[in-house]
Amino acid sequence: MTIDDNNMGRTPTLADVAGLAGVSTATVSRCLNSPDRVVERTRKKVEDAVLKLGYAPNFNARALAAKRTNTIGAIIPTMENAIFARGLQSFQEELGCSGVTLLVASSSYRADLEEEQIRTLVSRGADGILLIGLHRDPKIYEFLKRQNVPVVVAWVFDPNAKVPTVGFDNFSAMKALADRVISMGHRRLSTITASPQGNDRASERLRGIYASMMEAGIPKTELSIVEAEYGIDEGGAALEQLLCKTIRPSVVMCGNDVLAVGAIAKAKELGLCVPDDISVTGFDDIEIAKISSPALTTVHVPHRRMGKEAAKMLINLVNAAKNQNSILIETSLVVRASLSSA
Template sequence: MSPPHAASLKQGIRAVAARAGVSTASVSRAINNPEAVSPSLRARISQAIEAVGYIPHAPARILSSRRSRTLGAIVPTIDNTMFARGIASLQKYLSSVGYMLLLTTSGYDLDAELEQARNLISRGVDGLVLRGDCHHDALRKMLADNAVPFINVGIYRPDRPYPCVGTDNEAAAYRAAAHVIELGHVRIGVVSALQRNNDRASARVAGFRRALAEGGIELPEKWHVEVPYTLDDAREAARYLLSLDDRPTAVVCGNDVIAYGVLLEAERSGFAVPRDLSVVGFDDLDWSRHLRPSLTTIHVPTGETWQRAGEYLVRRLAGEQTIMHHEVDYSLVVRESTAPPPSLKRQGRSR
């Protein structure tokens, strides 16, 4: 016995065929392979579909253009305010131009991302928005073999042969670390996001390290901690750094949520920010300006970045001229969480 949805589809095709005065095979052929039927027959079947109110499966696509007017986006997680903000901007733009968005997550797993991309393509998406440029080789091949346009969002890599829109993460992180160096800090720790399958996190760590190296400042291995994207893990990292006898006087963080965890743990451990510890974030989330002390951070226009990703794909699908690599500016926002380092006496105070 056929499932209810299959029976409904058959009835819908029969109604279209009867309305157009053709066979159900002709309707199926017009939906799945429009070029196999004449323009006049395709137009008649299209009119019948509209009159009957039949909605073909997504892979059938719109008869006249063979487009579903649907884009897919694969993000590592939705448990991230920055991703939520970006997806909201992308969705708003796509809705304004008559496109729909399908969203999936990969959990920073390249195999999972490959599988999700396969699922989205099988459902007829016209293009994909991907996070970063760290992808499975099989995914790149699948996109090329199926001629599916895509764009890497959140990075700027003009040296790569793939379209991208985003900030130069290494340069932005360099600026963040340079800020505390300019304030006089030489004991600087790093709390970064996990770098595995995350080229944005890796680029930010590289930027931190380059600034320190150029300033002649050593980064001891014990002063660099990688953590998952959670407040609890960030607090644990801060607890460890602040418990060291030779603790840092400043901590630069891979994102704002990590910085929030460092701020919270510093307060709980009896340290005053920025008197005893300076903290710098990255992303400039909404809460960063409302905290006390407010967070010094790198501002990245997340909404603009994701909207531009959508604009690139829509224009590409329309056959318009597009720019493959688009850099989005960042800026250092200095607030209350950074200041010159404490005196040597204060560095060695008992806790």
């Protein structure tokens, strides 16, 4: 049995265990944290006492005394987005292998909230922090540095950043997709994107589209842009806005699969045929991309691998404090039925 009775009116402490076992608190502490430093017979006594009392260590007291929490914090923009959830899942799994607990917070894509949560995580004693995207007030990085809390940034790759990153090249990934789109004859382009303001993933992807257009000699003005928040309905609404423009685009390149699926649904609702009347592309390649009809052309991102690498990196940083090199996660184009020749 792991959970047992004790007949005190309060939750048992280390001292109670020590008393019952007839040893000092230091010995009990050692039993819990480095059992090999305690002789078998003593350890047995202590373990019995722990069970007898249903003792559970007080985390806060431990953290205060040890100045270490075995906890790593992560701040993601939203929990409602499957891609963050999935990356985080493997991040957590990898941390778990090292006995580290994950603390998650979501910032709702708001910089001020994120800053607040970073401070919360630090004051809670997180040994390290995972952040999404590089773009934020430099003061925050300074703060983290001064507090001696290592950081890893995921979802972007930038070997020149002052913090290690593990992610993919948003610019190149989107440019590769745009290259393909343009090579299929599309000229009247459009995109549904998250606000690039303060979101380097979004702005890099946008830059990727422009770069491709430039190479193909298509003027920048041929790209219509609509900003949308994350969500199926938001994608649909954005598509409607796009269709109001005087020149109807032949393709809409969406910032992620969810927006894309929303756009497809809305297009069908409006009696348009995808991809005959309008092509649609996504980004991320989550499950929904495959089962969408038509199936979605998108950029595949190995989120699980990214999460895992980020975890390893952060653990190294926490343990050794030696600098880690950024890791590039390769993406790949997945061409499916939602994209056809113009």
